[in-house]
Amino acid sequence: MAPPPDAEVLSLPHPPVGQHVTLVASRWWTVPWPVWLTAGLMLAGLLSLSGAYGFHGDELYFVVAGRHPAFGYVDQPPLTPLLSAAWVALVGVSPTAMRILPALEMAFVVVIVGFIARDLGGSRRAQVLAALTAGVSGYLAAGHLNTTTELDLVVWAAVLWLLVRVLASGDRRLWVAVGVGAGIGLENKDTLLFLAAGLAFGVLLCRRWEVVRSRWAWAAAAIAAIGWAPNLAWQAVHGWPQLTMASQIAGYAATNRAQVLPFLLLFTGPLLFPVSIAGLVWVLGSRAAAPWRPLGVAALVALALDLVSGGKTYYVIGSASLFMAAGGIVLDGWIARGHRLFKTAGFAAAAITSGGLIALLTLPVLPVADYARTTLPATVPDVANQIGWPQFVATVAQVVSALPPEQRDHAVILTNDYSEASALVLLGEGLPPVYSGHNSYWSWGPPPAARTTVVHVGDWRPTNWAQYFAGCRDVAHIDNQLGIDNGEQGRPVTICTSTRAPWTTIWPALRTIS
Numbered sequence: 001m002a003p004p005p006d007a008e009v010l011s012l013p014h015p016p017v018g019q020h021v022t023l024v025a026s027r028w029w030t031v032p033w034p035v036w037l038t039a040g041l042m043l044a045g046l047l048s049l050s051g052a053y054g055f056h057g058d059e060l061y062f063v064v065a066g067r068h069p070a071f072g073y074v075d076q077p078p079l080t081p082l083l084s085a086a087w088v089a090l091v092g093v094s095p096t097a098m099r100i101l102p103a104l105e106m107a108f109v110v111v112i113v114g115f116i117a118r119d120l121g122g123s124r125r126a127q128v129l130a131a132l133t134a135g136v137s138g139y140l141a142a143g144h145l146n147t148t149t150e151l152d153l154v155v156w157a158a159v160l161w162l163l164v165r166v167l168a169s170g171d172r173r174l175w176v177a178v179g180v181g182a183g184i185g186l187e188n189k190d191t192l193l194f195l196a197a198g199l200a201f202g203v204l205l206c207r208r209w210e211v212v213r214s215r216w217a218w219a220a221a222a223i224a225a226i227g228w229a230p231n232l233a234w235q236a237v238h239g240w241p242q243l244t245m246a247s248q249i250a251g252y253a254a255t256n257r258a259q260v261l262p263f264l265l266l267f268t269g270p271l272l273f274p275v276s277i278a279g280l281v282w283v284l285g286s287r288a289a290a291p292w293r294p295l296g297v298a299a300l301v302a303l304a305l306d307l308v309s310g311g312k313t314y315y316v317i318g319s320a321s322l323f324m325a326a327g328g329i330v331l332d333g334w335i336a337r338g339h340r341l342f343k344t345a346g347f348a349a350a351a352i353t354s355g356g357l358i359a360l361l362t363l364p365v366l367p368v369a370d371y372a373r374t375t376l377p378a379t380v381p382d383v384a385n386q387i388g389w390p391q392f393v394a395t396v397a398q399v400v401s402a403l404p405p406e407q408r409d410h411a412v413i414l415t416n417d418y419s420e421a422s423a424l425v426l427l428g429e430g431l432p433p434v435y436s437g438h439n440s441y442w443s444w445g446p447p448p449a450a451r452t453t454v455v456h457v458g459d460w461r462p463t464n465w466a467q468y469f470a471g472c473r474d475v476a477h478i479d480n481q482l483g484i485d486n487g488e489q490g491r492p493v494t495i496c497t498s499t500r501a502p503w504t505t506i507w508p509a510l511r512t513i514s
Contacts, residue, residue: 028115032124035114035131039107042135046103046143051096052364053371053386055427057419057487059098059146060389063088064422065440072234073440074241074513079188080148093426095386099143102150106143109321110134112157116325119164121288123332129347130328133275136355137324138267138317141362145382148189149314155185155192156318160295163199164322167208168291172216179220183227190242191315196224198301202294211294244513245439246309253310260303263313266361268320271354276320279327295322372482385419385487388480392420392488393427399455399476399493400431407497408432412451414510416458420488424457437461437510446507454496458488461512468506471497 065073066085072078083101091097110131117130142150159181166174185192203211211217235242249256268276283289283296299319306316335343359365361380368387371377377384396413403411411432415421421436428434432455435445454469457478466472476493480486499506 031111031114031118031127031131034128035111038128038131038135039110042110042140042143043103043107046106046140046363047096047100049144049363049365050099050103051094053095053368053383054389055095055098055423056145056147056382056386057417057422059084059095060422060426061418061439062147063093063098064418064425068440068444070234071230072238072242074238074443075245075439076148076189076242077187077231078234079184080146080151083151084146098146102146103143105150105154106139109139109154109157112154112161113321113325113328116157116161116164116322117328119161119168120292120326120329122325122329125335126328126332128328129275129331130325132351133269133272133324133327133331134321136272136351136358137269137320138358138362140355141267141358144363152185152189152191153318153321155181155188156195157321159185159192159195160319160322163295164292167211167294170210172214175214175216175220176223179223180227182220182224186224186228187231191311191318194302194305194316195298195319196221197305198298199294201301202297205297206294208294241513246311248514249312250310256310256312257307259313260307264317264320266358267314267317268324269351269354270357271350275327275331276323277327278330279323279325282326282330283322289326292322299323368482372484377484377486381486384484387482387484387486388478388488389423389427391480392478393423395476395478396424396455396457396493397428397431399495402475403453403455403495407453410451411453411455412447413455413457414447415456416461416491417487417512420457437507438512439514442507442511445510446503449503451503452499454494454499456492456494456496458491460494462509468500468509469496469498470500471495 062081062084064085066078066081066083069082069085070078073081084098087101088098091100113134114127114131117127122130139153142153159178162174162178162181165171166178182192182196265273280296280299283292289296299316299322302316302319306313331347335347361376362383364371364383364386366374366376371383371387400408400411400413413421413424413432413434415424415434415436415438417438418436418441421434421438421441424431424434433447433451435441435447437445438461454472456465456469456472472494474492474494478488478491478493480489483489
């Protein structure tokens with residue numbers, strides 16, 4: 001039967017296992033309407049909750065960092081900070097405004113999962129099942145915060161989708177898109193290198209020699225390298241601070257490795273993770289999935305590299321988009337084998353329960369007073385750290401206003417970490433200049449020489465601070481008024497009446513990378 005008039009025929013001229021594969025897919029943007037509906041419902045739900053608690057400190061930090069434009073920062077490439085600062089300049093500083101971007105990004109991932117399922121040969125029902133699996137997964141949780149992770153997840157999903165198409169069709173033009181996508185991704189987060197290394201291994205292991213010989217595949221690598229070059233140059237000029245950052249993260253390697261399995265299961269769904277596992281098995285073992293076997297190998301190699309390096313557990317979670325898509329195909333086949341109504345109802349119940357658990361753990365679905373009475377703040381600190389910034393800023397402002405005028409005119413605020421500094425910069429009014437030795441903030445110091453009265457926020461770092469500051473006394477403690485033990489709760493606010501040395505002498509000792 002001939003393909004429909006609007007169809008695009010994708011063929012594999014040099015299949016790795018001696019078979020000719022032809023895929024017939026509608027135009028690239030065409031997926032069943034429930035896929036778009038799932039993405040739209042996720043978007044609406046995320047936006048409705050976006051302002052319930054408050055900012056996360058990382059979100060504030062990226063905005064401030066982006067106001068210091070550069071080709072790189074101590075702790076990440078430049079794309080997310082620059083986009084965050086530009087977005088806030090356009091729409092204003094509020095949690096809801098800031099979180100429009102991540103909500104859109106994760107809704108787009110849901111659609112891409114539908115695209116992948118379609119291009120893997122999945123039926124319309126498989127595409128919908130895959131999108132539903134993604135819509136109630138960790139992508140839902142990720143869509144609440146505007147950090148580097150969300151754009152990273154989009155890039156992983158988009159690059160994997162393009163690779164699904166190019167490995168099946170051999171369409172050399174798609175390699176250009178792969179290179180462009182990878183170059184953009186590397187300007188946001190270096191984790192895409194894990195996928196690149198895994199793909200190289202997978203192509204060789206699966207004997208896809210037409211990829212190795214393709215000038216277009218090598219061109220994709222060159223395009224990605226060119227896209228990454230500005231950040232590489234910045235890192236080289238500044239002494240490779242991200243390597244120092246990576247070594248600090250690797251110091252928690254044992255903890256990071258212990259969290260891998262629980263995190264993978266939670267991200268792919270407390271009750272739906274078998275769908276993604278089935279998708280992985282299908283990609284690695286099914287004859288129908290032979291063209292895409294290198295991608296399954298690539299995901300496993302990326303995970304192994306993350307484990308060996310001691311990286312954080314979410315660094316390679318972007319490959320979940322492929323396995324959710326493939327899992328939709330497996331799930332569709334399972335439903336088709338009989339008892340369809342019963343199996344569909346079971347999936348729906350599992351999806352609703354799984355999505356509800358993820359929302360409860362990671363989204364501000366509870367009234368804040370009720371949330372404070374649960375064990376959730378200790379379970380998922382990222383949510384707890386969104387609470388209390390107005391009280392934090394108000395406490396520091398009260399300390400500053402109580403200073404005698406001659407001290408207030410020569411005061412500087414020095415914070416323990418970038419979250420505290422960023423909150424004061426973006427949410428405070430009429431405060432003295434704010435500085436910190438933490439990560440990129442250290443690069444923007446030191447304070448002016450005349451600023452010798454210090455309002456210090458947080459625990460002192462380094463601990464031998466007394467050699468640099470005199471007349472210090474604690475005058476207040478941060479209290480979010482809910483008893484939630486987060487990163488700022490109970491931290492002291494200290495006044496030091498003078499410095500014992502010039503700031504240029506003090507500043508090198510205050511630098512912290514973590």
